[in-house]
Amino acid sequence: MNDRQKTAFDRLTEMAEGVYDALDRGDIPQMTLPLRSKRNIEFDPMTQVWKYGNLKTTRTAKTTQGATTMLRTAYTTEFINEMIRENKSSTLREMYYISEGWNAAKFHSQDEGNLLAEDLETMSHCMREDFKLRPEESGAHVYGNVTFRTMTRKGMKDINCMDDVSEQGFAVPYSVEKDTFEIKSHDVRFIMALETGGMYARLIENGFPEKAGCCLVHLSGQPARSTRRLIKRLNEENGLPVVVFTDGDPWSFRIFASVAYGAIKTAHISEYLATPTANFVGITASDILNYDLPTDKLNDKDIGALHAELSDPRFNSEFWDTEIRAMLEMNRKAEQQALAKYGLDYVTDKYLPDKLSQLGLL
Amino acid sequence: MGKDSEPAARPARSGRARAEELADKQHEISVTEFFEKNKQILGFDSRAKSLLMGVKEAVDNSLDACEESEILPDIVVKVRKVGEEEYEVSIEDNGPGIVHRAMPNVFGRLLYGSRFHAMRQSRGQQGIGISATVMYANVSTGKPAHIASRIEGEDEVAWEMDISIDTKTNRPIVTNDRAFPWVDKAHGTLIEYTTKGRYVTGKQSIFEYLKETAIVNPHARIEFHDPDGKIWTFERATEVMPPKAKEIKPHPAGMEIGDMMSYSARSEQRTVRDFLKNDFCRMTDRLAAEVCEKAGVDPGSRPQDLGREGSMKLISAIADTKIMAPPSDCLSPIGDTLIKKGLMHILEGMRPEYYATPVTRPAHTVNGNPFTVEAGIVYGGEIPSDGQVTIMRFANRVPLLYQQGADIITKAVSEFDWRRYGLEQRGGKGIPYGPAIVLVHVASTKVPFTSEGKEAIASLPEIEDEILAALRLVARNLKSHLNKMERKSKTHEKFDIVQKILPDLANKVSAQLGRPVPDLSRTITKIMNVVWIEPAKSRTEGKKSYAISYTVYNYTVRPHTLMLHMALPKDCISEAVTGAPMFDSVNDEGKTQWVIRDLEPSKSVQVSFVLEGEMADTFDPDDVYVSGINPVIVMGAEALPGDWGIKGMEITETDDPVPEDDSAEEEEKEELEEEEFSKEAMDDE
Known part of the structure; x- marks a missing residue:
């Protein structure tokens, strides 16, 4: 048991004590935790990321939901403490299945288990990794002239993300903390995070990383924690600028927001995960117009999401306000691969050079 | 020249x-010949229907005969396939039997019977009779029907014969007439015939007909051997016979011109005055005189001489005269308890969640014919919930399977606004949707059918109003059940918290900390702050009886004394009820009361007893009421209604603080803003 695990163990035990003492006094057990909604995220000028504010929610055993969550907390902490003691670990998926035997505390979906693990993080100020809980592989990859020193089955090894990997690149592990993962060296000028695998493959095929001297990170949809953490470390430790290149739709805006500003669900650890200096290189509503891109009509969910973003404090800037309203007005969205309208090389010959020179990266 | x-x-x-x-x-x-050429009038217009009609005629007759002789019916129906579209059908009953000399005419002569001018509710008034079945069998296969019958009595013998009908003369042709020893048969009748037909399953099948018959005749036992060799038995649900319907004289207002002409011609009275007074119900000297005067008919003239003109005059004079409605004891409604019993018995397989207390309306009159309407609803369980509700229509205890669209019952069900009562109905019109079966029974001395086929009841506003009134009452019962269930599921959540979640939570944290499990009673009291009543019902082993229990938990901070009230089926109350602990008293209607004294906080007590007898299953333990305590702090029972008719316990007590609504519930929900997470949910995968 290392120090961090000892802290996690102690904090979880404290929570159990809180419940026990309330019952022993004849009171209704309660737990207080930050309200995890967009109403309760605030910009932290110190770290330049969005974190939870002061709004709290009280979980009480008076309601079925509250009591059930409390019971889940009890089962989960017992499970975690056992893993810490026996030096085991499990995936969130495994925990979901283990909960089958937890009577009323059983998780009805994977999300419920994930949310609870995050609750425990916010209440204990520990990280999920300290609880020995890990996510599945995220599918995120890195390609570029960067060398990591990372834990393999045969001990720590150096891996260059261009020379030592397949065409797909280096698969991002679930934990990129210093004890098992180091950034050894690099010969790039900036990091480019990409939403879709299609664009990632296109840029590799076109030799863009070599030409532009950049390292590509395939986010594979909404980026997992370790992917965001890796971007953050590359940025912070190596001073590499970060740009994010996504589709042009409301969901992609949120992908950028979670990389740059911090995600609402994980705002308690935004300072570990978010890269506030990251820049967005499209596709924006203006790009759709300027490049005359093929588009699709917004569906009801898209429109709802855009409206939700207008009241999301993270998007409360002139840039986003203009872009979101423009997208609502034109009622269209576009994929990043729509640039292929002008040929396969257009994105690397024209679009990205345009965008990157504006940022002074080319 | x-x-x-x-x-x-x-x-x-x-x-x-x-x-x-x-x-x-x-x-x-x-x-006979006329009917042979117009088979559709008799209901023999399709092969499938022909097969059903025969069974229906025979079973209806059997049930009528048994009812008349006060015998609990035992009916066996067998249908066997013997060729392409050819079936051998037999129906055997334990009825009173038919005397030997009447057998040929009953089975071999159309329109033969004693029912003309008999004013009484009977099944047999529907359809042209069993003889039509015999004739159809004769005509379609060329084979005679085989009849056997035995009447009760030690020295009576059983007779059997083959009967066919001479279609020219409408006379029976009898062959092989002989007496025979009918072993093990005290009395009863058997008819066997071979007929063209087609056996079908589904809504208009023999099975459905027998099933619905069993529902409204819970006193009958019906066995059905289907052509696939399966045997279905609808066991008797009750030994209680339906009350025998009395025969009454016709009511003058019910007379049509043809009726009046033949009735007056056959009268044995000497004067029109006596004819009016004695051959009709509800007529007096004064009324007879008034009718004669209005009609301009000499009260002293012979009724046999009235003729068409005189009859007409009488009819219009009767229409102008106020005459008391006919008595209704000629009707035999099934009654709410037996409807429920029949439904429960037959629909048990669908495990319905609720049998709405059926409604029997008081008798009314239309065109001089008394009628009454009954309705019931079965809801939930495994009744399919995605389609329209099933409507079961009955006329004089006979299921109506054809022409649903033309029937007044369907019309009334469609015009009724079910949305207010918890069923889905687009635009408040049409057959509603939901997991329900609606049963409507119209009983009358003369059910007004739309046609000779007697498959649909005609749209008379008087009858429709009564059907709507019955539906409204029974729908209200359904609605109050649905409300109760909703409340119950809400309050049950709390019960789960204190009964399941909290103890588990206490065990978990104690084990983790290695400390003793804390006493939860104070916490539980704080969460609940109610007196909780948990009803339970279970079948006792082997016997036809049910164990009922009410566990009363005091989750408040002070002791309570209270009374429980339930209306138990009268016949089921025995020593097993009155001798049970906490029993207080029972009145003539079966309303019982129970006293629970000084129930301490965090304690519980159980009232339990056994209901014995065949009505035991009809008792719904959720129908429990409390008195002597502020009903607001009670969960699981309603306040004793004002019309309960007995005095609740006279205890006044200061009110406990009423449990307040939890505002915390609101807060908790905000945590999960779906739209927020819909894509970010992928966050960690």
Whole structure:
């Protein structure tokens, strides 16, 4: 048991004590935790990321939901403490299945288990990794002239993300903390995070990383924690600028927001995960117009999401306000691969050079 | 010359002869022949229907005969396939039997029967009778029907014979008539015949007909051997016979011109005054005189001489005269308890969640014929919830399977606004949707059918109003059940918290910390702050009885004394009820009361007893009421209604603080803003 695990163990035990003492006094057990909604995220000028504010929610055993969550907390902490003691670990998926035997505390979906693990993080100020809980592989990859020193089955090894990997690149592990993962060296000028695998493959095929001297990170949809953490470390430790290149739709805006500003669900650890200096290189509503891109009509969910973003404090800037309203007005969205309208090389010959020179990266 | 006269005379003679000839021919087109050519009138218009009609006629007759003789019916129906579209059908009952000399006419002559002018509710008034089945069998296969019957009595013998019908003369042709020893048969009748037909399953099947018959005749036992060799048995659900319907004289307002003409012609009275007074119900000297005066008919004249004109005058005078409605004891409604019993018995397999207390409306009159309407609803369980509700229509305890669209019952169900009562209905019109079966029974001395086929009840506003009234009452019962269930599921959540979640939570944290499990009673009291009543019902082993229990938990901070009230089926109350602990008293209607004294906080007590007898299953333990305590702090029972009719316990007590609504519930929900997470949910995968 290392120090961090000892802290996690102690904090979880404290929570159990809180419940026990309330019952022993004849009171209704309660737990207080930050309200995890967009109403309760605030910009932290110190770290330049969005974190939870002061709004709290009280979980009480008076309601079925509250009591059930409390019971889940009890089962989960017992499970975690056992893993810490026996030096085991499990995936969130495994925990979901283990909960089958937890009577009323059983998780009805994977999300419920994930949310609870995050609750425990916010209440204990520990990280999920300290609880020995890990996510599945995220599918995120890195390609570029960067060398990591990372834990393999045969001990720590150096891996260059261009020379030592397949065409797909280096698969991002679930934990990129210093004890098992180091950034050894690099010969790039900036990091480019990409939403879709299609664009990632296109840029590799076109030799863009070599030409532009950049390292590509395939986010594979909404980026997992370790992917965001890796971007953050590359940025912070190596001073590499970060740009994010996504589709042009409301969901992609949120992908950028979670990389740059911090995600609402994980705002308690935004300072570990978010890269506030990251820049967005499209596709924006203006790009759709300027490049005359093929588009699709917004569906009801898209429109709802855009409206939700207008009241999301993270998007409360002139840039986003203009872009979101423009997208609502034109009622269209576009994929990043729509640039292929002008040929396969257009994105690397024209679009990205345009965008990157504006940022002074080319 | 003679030649001259002949042509003159011939037209006269031959014209007459031709007329005579024609008249003879007209005679020869007998009732039988007419019906053979117009089979649809009898309901023999399709092969599938023909097969059902035969079974229906025979079973209806059996049930009528048993009812008349006060015998609990035992009916066995067998249908066997013997060829392409050819079936051998037999129906055997334990009825009173038919005397030997009447057998040929009952089975071999159309329109033979005793029912004309008998004013009484009977099944047999529907359909033209069993003889039509015999005739159809004769005509379609060329084979006679085989009949056996035995009447009760030590020295009576059983007789059997083969009967076919001479379609020209409407007379039975009897062969193989003989007495025989009918072993193990005290009395009863058997009919066997071979007929063309088609066996179908589904909504208009023999099975469905027998099933629905069993529902409204819970006193009958019906066994069905289907052509696939399966045997279905609808066991008797009750030994209680339906009350025998009394025969009454016709009511004057129910007379149509043809009725009046034949009725007056056959009267044995000497004067029109006596005819009016004695041959009708609800008529007095004064009324007879008034009718005669209005009609301008001499009260002293012979009724046999009234003729068409006199009859007409009487009818219009009767329409102008206020005459008391006919008595309703000629009707035999099934009654709410037995409807429920029948439904429960037959629909048990669908595990319905609720049988709405059925409704029997008081008798009303339409056109001089008394009628009454009954309705019931079965809801939930495994009744399919995605389609329209099933409507079960009955006329005089006979299921109506055809022409649903033309029937007044369907019309009333469609016009009723079910949305207010918890069923889905688009635009408040049409057959509603949901997991329900609606049963409507119209009983009358003369059910007004839309046609001779007697498959749908005609749209008379008087009857429709009564159906709507019955539906409204029964729908209200359903709605109050649905409300109760909703409340219950809400309050049950709390019960789960304190009964399941909290103890588990206490065990978990104690084990983790290695400390003793804390006493939860104070926490539980704080969460609940109610007196909780948990009803339970279970079948006792082997016997036809049910164990009922009410566990009363005091989750408040002070002791309570309270009374429980339930209306138990009267016949089921025995020593097992009155001798049970905490029993207080019972009144004539079966309303019981129980006293729970000084129930301490965090304690519970159980009232339990056994209901014995065949009505035990009809008791719904959720129908429990409390008194002597502020009902607001009670969960699981309603306040004793004001019309309960007995005095609740006279205890006044200061009110406990009423449990307040939890505002915390709101806060908790905000945590999960779906739209926020819909894509970010992928966050960690």
